Amino acid sequence: MDTWRSKIRLCILLAVVSTAVVRAQTVNTCVDCHSALDAPFQVTQDQFSQDIHAQKGLTCASCHGGDPSKADDSAMSKAAGFRGHIARKDIPTLCGRCHSDAVYMRQYNPSLRTDQYSQYLTSVHGKLLTKGDYKVAVCTDCHSVHDIRPPRDSRSRVHPLNIAETCGHCHADAAYMKGYAIPTSQLASYNSSVHHEALVVRGDLSAPTCSTCHGNHGAAPPGVGTVQNVCSTCHVFQAQLFESSPHKAPFEAASLPGCVTCHSNHAIHHPSDAMLGTGPESICTNCHTEGDGGYKGALEIQHDLAGLANSLQGAVQILDRAESAGMEVSQARTEQEQARDSLTKARVTIHSFDPAKVSQDIQAGLKLAAQANQAGVAALKERGYRRKGLGLSLIAILAVVIGLRLYIRKIEGSAV
Amino acid sequence: MLTSLRRWLDERFGWADLTAPLREKTVPLHNLTYWYFLGGITLFLFAIQVCTGILLLLYYRPSANEAFESVQYIMTRVQFGWLVRSIHSWAANLMIFTAFCHMFSVLFLRSYRQPRELTWVTGVVLLFLAMGFGFSGYLLPWNTLAFFATKVGTEIPGQIPLIGRPVMIFLRGGEEVTGATLTRFFGFHVAVLPGITTLLILAHLALIQRLGMSVPPKVEAQWRANPAQAREMRFFPNFLLRELMAWYIALGALGALAALAPWGLGTKAEPFAPAPAGIRPEWYFLFMFQTLKLIPAKIGPLDGEIVGILIFGLAGFLWLLLPFFERGGRGRSQRWIFGAGVFALAYMASMTVYGYLAK
Amino acid sequence: MGTEAPLKPDSQRRRLVEFFLGGGLLASLASFVYPVLRYLVPPAVAELGGDEVVAGRVGDLKPNSAKIFRFGSRPGILVMTAEGDYRALSATCTHLSCTVQYRNDLHEIWCACHNGLYDLGGRNVSGPPPRPLDLFEVHLRGDDIVISRKREA
Numbered sequence: 001m002d003t004w005r006s007k008i009r010l011c012i013l014l015a016v017v018s019t020a021v022v023r024a025q026t027v028n029t030c031v032d033c034h035s036a037l038d039a040p041f042q043v044t045q046d047q048f049s050q051d052i053h054a055q056k057g058l059t060c061a062s063c064h065g066g067d068p069s070k071a072d073d074s075a076m077s078k079a080a081g082f083r084g085h086i087a088r089k090d091i092p093t094l095c096g097r098c099h100s101d102a103v104y105m106r107q108y109n110p111s112l113r114t115d116q117y118s119q120y121l122t123s124v125h126g127k128l129l130t131k132g133d134y135k136v137a138v139c140t141d142c143h144s145v146h147d148i149r150p151p152r153d154s155r156s157r158v159h160p161l162n163i164a165e166t167c168g169h170c171h172a173d174a175a176y177m178k179g180y181a182i183p184t185s186q187l188a189s190y191n192s193s194v195h196h197e198a199l200v201v202r203g204d205l206s207a208p209t210c211s212t213c214h215g216n217h218g219a220a221p222p223g224v225g226t227v228q229n230v231c232s233t234c235h236v237f238q239a240q241l242f243e244s245s246p247h248k249a250p251f252e253a254a255s256l257p258g259c260v261t262c263h264s265n266h267a268i269h270h271p272s273d274a275m276l277g278t279g280p281e282s283i284c285t286n287c288h289t290e291g292d293g294g295y296k297g298a299l300e301i302q303h304d305l306a307g308l309a310n311s312l313q314g315a316v317q318i319l320d321r322a323e324s325a326g327m328e329v330s331q332a333r334t335e336q337e338q339a340r341d342s343l344t345k346a347r348v349t350i351h352s353f354d355p356a357k358v359s360q361d362i363q364a365g366l367k368l369a370a371q372a373n374q375a376g377v378a379a380l381k382e383r384g385y386r387r388k389g390l391g392l393s394l395i396a397i398l399a400v401v402i403g404l405r406l407y408i409r410k411i412e413g414s415a416v
Numbered sequence: 417m418l419t420s421l422r423r424w425l426d427e428r429f430g431w432a433d434l435t436a437p438l439r440e441k442t443v444p445l446h447n448l449t450y451w452y453f454l455g456g457i458t459l460f461l462f463a464i465q466v467c468t469g470i471l472l473l474l475y476y477r478p479s480a481n482e483a484f485e486s487v488q489y490i491m492t493r494v495q496f497g498w499l500v501r502s503i504h505s506w507a508a509n510l511m512i513f514t515a516f517c518h519m520f521s522v523l524f525l526r527s528y529r530q531p532r533e534l535t536w537v538t539g540v541v542l543l544f545l546a547m548g549f550g551f552s553g554y555l556l557p558w559n560t561l562a563f564f565a566t567k568v569g570t571e572i573p574g575q576i577p578l579i580g581r582p583v584m585i586f587l588r589g590g591e592e593v594t595g596a597t598l599t600r601f602f603g604f605h606v607a608v609l610p611g612i613t614t615l616l617i618l619a620h621l622a623l624i625q626r627l628g629m630s631v632p633p634k635v636e637a638q639w640r641a642n643p644a645q646a647r648e649m650r651f652f653p654n655f656l657l658r659e660l661m662a663w664y665i666a667l668g669a670l671g672a673l674a675a676l677a678p679w680g681l682g683t684k685a686e687p688f689a690p691a692p693a694g695i696r697p698e699w700y701f702l703f704m705f706q707t708l709k710l711i712p713a714k715i716g717p718l719d720g721e722i723v724g725i726l727i728f729g730l731a732g733f734l735w736l737l738l739p740f741f742e743r744g745g746r747g748r749s750q751r752w753i754f755g756a757g758v759f760a761l762a763y764m765a766s767m768t769v770y771g772y773l774a775k
Numbered sequence: 776m777g778t779e780a781p782l783k784p785d786s787q788r789r790r791l792v793e794f795f796l797g798g799g800l801l802a803s804l805a806s807f808v809y810p811v812l813r814y815l816v817p818p819a820v821a822e823l824g825g826d827e828v829v830a831g832r833v834g835d836l837k838p839n840s841a842k843i844f845r846f847g848s849r850p851g852i853l854v855m856t857a858e859g860d861y862r863a864l865s866a867t868c869t870h871l872s873c874t875v876q877y878r879n880d881l882h883e884i885w886c887a888c889h890n891g892l893y894d895l896g897g898r899n900v901s902g903p904p905p906r907p908l909d910l911f912e913v914h915l916r917g918d919d920i921v922i923s924r925k926r927e928a
Contacts, residue, residue, distance in 0.1 A: 204870075206889075206903035234903070236890045326502075326678030328492030334845050341874050344888070386498075390675035393806035397668040399799025404661045406792040412654065471814060481924075493818045496810035664803070 228258030277302030318376030332375030480595030559682030841877030
């Protein structure tokens with residue numbers, strides 16, 4: 001009897017100790033209960049384990065206060081410093097408490113910036129929040145909460161591929177944006193642009209998204225006078241040419257937003273030669289009318305570009321035909337590509353709005369396209385020569401076959 | 417002049433006695449006689465391959481760095497290089513095609529019967545050698561399609577249990593397809609295979625000379641019943657002249673193909689670039705490739721692909737020994753063999769077409 | 776039916792056969808032999824062209840300058856550094872295939888299309904280019920600057 005009782009006592013002791021040990025390893029008892037609750041209180045272990053803060057050893061209490069080691073309601077006591085649900089207006093200051101503290105952040109990631117909060121205060125979102133508008137974006141609206149991933153994680157809502165959708169969550173919602181004096185078409189416009197195509201479709205992470213031009217924490221639209229500074233960080237040549245072009249002064253005088261005037265800000269489509277000249281899709285005729293210098297210039301430039309484009313197209317076609325017939329055209333192909341380079345260069349030079357400069361590039365390209373064309377013609381001539389040779393040898397072969405037939409007839413006496 | 421030459425040869429080598437069997441050789445004449453042409457055309461195309469191959473050897477360089485460029489050089493800078501190379505590529509395909517036709521006509525006309533079993537065996541081995549020529553030669557221009565086709569094509573025998581891996585390493589000259597594979601395939605293509613093929617062709621021809629031309633069984637029966645109906649034609653010069661006509665027409669066809677549809681260069685192989693979509697082997701391997709694609713991943717406890725490879729291996733082996741399955745007289749074994757032939761032809765043809773249409 | 780047409784006299788027939796057979800054989804053999812004979816003569820240009828090219832001569836370039844040359848059907852850029860070494864790279868930008876140029880103020884290779892920058896080792900150091908430029912080997916053969924592709928192992 002005695003041994004039985006002591007055995008049972010031993011088991012109970014082991015159970016209690018092991019639970020205590022297990023408990024001591026779980027730093028975050030909050031999740032134990034909150035994973036079983038419904039929204040908006042639900043936070044599961046799965047979710048929270050993805051959070052960069054959890055991975056660095058922080059707990060619920062780091063933001064919400066309270067005691068994460070207690071398994072009962074005393075975890076959420078005022079005595080333990082529990083703050084409960086954080087109001088929207090307090091979120092930026094809460095995050096900023098750590099993220100603006102350079103000494104503190106250095107322990108975790110010395111290269112992480114610590115000016116997000118001060119930048120935020122200069123943004124439209126920050127300014128409106130200070131004035132009492134709580135509909136604007138705060139940290140958690142973009143970065144999510146409880147499963148915050150670093151921006152380079154492709155599942156993060158602020159990964160470059162996802163930023164436009166994140167901004168569009170509010171900015172494309174007409175009902176939500178009612179009362180603000182800005183349009184809600186930006187996301188749709190951006191999604192139709194070449195930048196979206198480059199970034200999301202082609203995966204070129206150097207292409208711009210919302211935050212590239214507007215800033216991320218200090219988000220604000222660039223001013224009319226400064227928007228071309230934004231474009232010129234990548235489109236250097238075009239910007240330089242524009243600076244010294246006859247359009248710079250009049251655009252400034254008329255408060256026209258530089259590049260955006262012709263190319264739009266969000267719905268930036270692939271430019272076409274039809275944007276020049278005086279046709280139905282022309283942008284030049286928005287300001288210029290028949291008879292003025294700009295009208296004439298527009299016509300000249302478009303005419304030049306069309307000429308080279310056609311000549312290049314002709315060269316490509318004839319070289320394709322020659323190549324598919326087995327001819328060697330690599331030298332001609334090089335000239336063809338150089339002509340194409342000239343055309344690309346000319347399409348950049350138009351930003352000088354100087355027909356003479358454009359013409360220089362065009363002339364160089366026309367010469368090259370003509371050379372490529374000539375090589376194609378020569379290759380096709382060679383193909384013709386081969387076919388003639390084939391024809392002659394086939395005639396000779398036919399003669400032999402007929403001759404053999406006649407010879408057989410002769411030696412067998414028309415028994416064939 | 418020819419008579420004095422003949423006399424000179426006769427005085428030294430007994431020329432008249434040597435050539436007597438040839439001069440007396442006859443070819444049975446019946447409405448299926450023209451099927452006899454196929455063997456000769458295959459031989460003629462092989463001779464063309466040897467000649468154009470030797471010409472190509474004068475300019476081709478068998479190293480990964482230079483192979484593609486040397487073929488490009490032949491196609492574009494060497495006078496009539498395009499003609500020599502295109503004829504070589506077209507004749508290769510035509511030769512394998514006529515070899516298949518020849519084999520099936522021999523099968524359906526039952527020329528493999530006793531005493532011609534070994535003629536069949538040497539013939540089937542020659543067909544396998546021809547396909548080996550095709551496989552090794554295809555890699556030599558070192559373009560993207562060839563590189564990946566070789567990769568897949570050497571991977572497949574690598575799956576055979578036990579011996580597969582050593583065979584694959586032997587074929588590739590290493591674990592992967594590299595410049596070493598190119599050099600090795602070149603060696604096979606210009607030295608090993610031609611040597612073996614020449615010996616086997618001589619054996620095949622010697623057997624034909626010794627055993628004479630086979631007559632299809634139905635015609636044989638007719639002639640046995642009615643000996644007066646049996647007709648024959650002298651090989652030299654009558655049949656040979658007709659064959660020459662066929663050979664000349666084949667030459668014309670080759671020239672037309674080379675001039676009107678020259679063989680392409682493709683793009684230079686880049687071993688580290690990803691394989692393009694839709695890689696498949698040349699048409700004469702397509703039926704096997706397509707079959708392997710359709711086989712389910714697992715057949716019972718065994719890997720599907722391995723089962724497929726072993727079945728093809730077994731089928732090839734049985735095909736080689738086909739004549740030995742025929743027990744004399746007209747009976748079930750003949751019908752089985754005939755049926756197997758029809759099945760094989762239909763299967764290969766339909767799988768080849770399927771392989772082309774499927775993407 | 777009337778009488779059959781008379782058979783051609785034998786000599787005429789023989790001449791016809793001789794014409795077709797002999798003439799045809801001669802012509803067809805000529806059409807085989809002529810290309811083979813031309814084929815056997817090595818062409819004037821012995822270089823294969825794909826692996827190697829002469830990009831210029833010593834003295835063409837001054838230090839800290841570059842020139843574009845043709846390599847097969849694609850452009851290459853030959854740079855003489857400020858220290859006097861030669862570097863040769865592919866001149867096709869890895870972003871959108873514009874032809875790059877040398878910037879003697881930056882001592883780097885620049886793409887005018889979208890402001891991409893590569894260092895003289897071909898590494899993409901700034902801007903949109905996603906991959907480095909391919910490097911070529913430079914050898915001097917007498918006075919010729921010979922550019923060749925990197926050899927495969």
